[in-house]
Amino acid sequence: MTLLQGIGLFLALIFITPAAAQTSLTSDWPCKQVRVAEMSLTGVINHPEISAEKKSWRDNADIADLVARLSARRTPLTEAEKLIDEFKKNSGGFRKERLSLLVSATFEVMNDERREVVNGLDRFGRRLKEMAERIREETQATRALQDRKPPDLEEIKKASETLQWRLRLFEEQRRMATFVCESPALIEQRFGALARAIVARMD
Numbered sequence: 001m002t003l004l005q006g007i008g009l010f011l012a013l014i015f016i017t018p019a020a021a022q023t024s025l026t027s028d029w030p031c032k033q034v035r036v037a038e039m040s041l042t043g044v045i046n047h048p049e050i051s052a053e054k055k056s057w058r059d060n061a062d063i064a065d066l067v068a069r070l071s072a073r074r075t076p077l078t079e080a081e082k083l084i085d086e087f088k089k090n091s092g093g094f095r096k097e098r099l100s101l102l103v104s105a106t107f108e109v110m111n112d113e114r115r116e117v118v119n120g121l122d123r124f125g126r127r128l129k130e131m132a133e134r135i136r137e138e139t140q141a142t143r144a145l146q147d148r149k150p151p152d153l154e155e156i157k158k159a160s161e162t163l164q165w166r167l168r169l170f171e172e173q174r175r176m177a178t179f180v181c182e183s184p185a186l187i188e189q190r191f192g193a194l195a196r197a198i199v200a201r202m203d
Contacts, residue, residue, distance in 0.1 A: 030125030031181035037118055039111045039188055041104075045195040049100045049202065057105040062087070063098070067105045070194050071113065077190075081197050088201045099202045103195050114187040121184075124177060131170045138163050 029035040041050070057063050066087055070080050084102075091098040142159040145152065 028122045028125035028129060030121060030128050030177045033181055033185065035118065036184070037115065039107070039114055039191065041107050044107075044188065044192045045103065045199060047100075047103075047199050047202070049096060050103045050195075050199070054108060055101060055104055057101055060101075062090075063102060063105055066102065067109050070106055071109045071190075073186075073190065077193055077197075080194060084194075084198055084201060096202050099198050103198050106194055106198070107191060110187055110191045114184050117183045117187065121177075121180065124173075124180065128170070128173060128177065131166070131173065135163065135166050135170060138166065 027035065057067075066083060069075050069083060075083075084099075087102065088095055088099060138159070142156065142163055145156050145159055
C-alpha cells in the first residue's frame with residue numbers, strides 16, 4: 001500500500017466512526033459520548049428542598065468561597081467533605097437552608113464549567129474537521145503531482161513529507177480528544193459526589 005492509499009484509507013475510516021458520523025451530520029462534536037449541553041440537577045440529585053433555580057449567593061462570602069474550593073478538581077473529595085462538615089457546624093439553626101443553597105450554588109458553578117468544556121469541545125471538533133479536509137486536499141494535490149509527466153521527484157518528496165507531518169499532527173489531536181472528551185462526565189460525577197455529601201448532612 002502506498003502512502004497516499006494509506007492516507008486515503010485513514011481518512012475514510014475516521015469519517016465512518018460513530019463520533020465522526022454524528023459530527024458530520026449534526027455538529028462539530030468530536031466525542032463518542034452523546035453531546036449533552038447542560039447537567040440536570042434532578043438527574044444527579046433529587047431532594048424536595050433543592051432547586052436548580054438560580055438564587056442569590058455570590059454576595060455571601062463564605063458560600064462563594066466554599067463553592068470555589070468544592071468545585072475545584074484539585075480539592076480531594078475527602079477534604080471537600082471536611083469543608084462541608086465545617087460549613088454545617090457554622091450554619092447553626094439555618095443548617096438546612098444554607099446546605100440547600102450550597103448545593104444550588106455548586107450546581108450553578110459546575111454546570112457553567114461543564115458548559116464551557118462542551119463548547120470548547122465543539123471548537124476542538126471543528127478544528128479537527130478542518131484539519132481532515134486540509135489533509136484530503138493535500139492528498140489530492142500530491143496525487144496530481146505524481147501523475148504529472150515527467151514527475152518532479154523533489155516536489156513530490158516535499159509534498160509527501162508535509163502530508164505525513166499533517167497526518168501525525170492530526171492523529172495526535174485525535175488522541176488528545178479521547179481524554180478531553182471524558183471531562184464533562186468527570187465534572188458531573190464530581191458534582192454528584194459533592195451533592196450527595198451535602199444532602200447527607202441536611203437530614
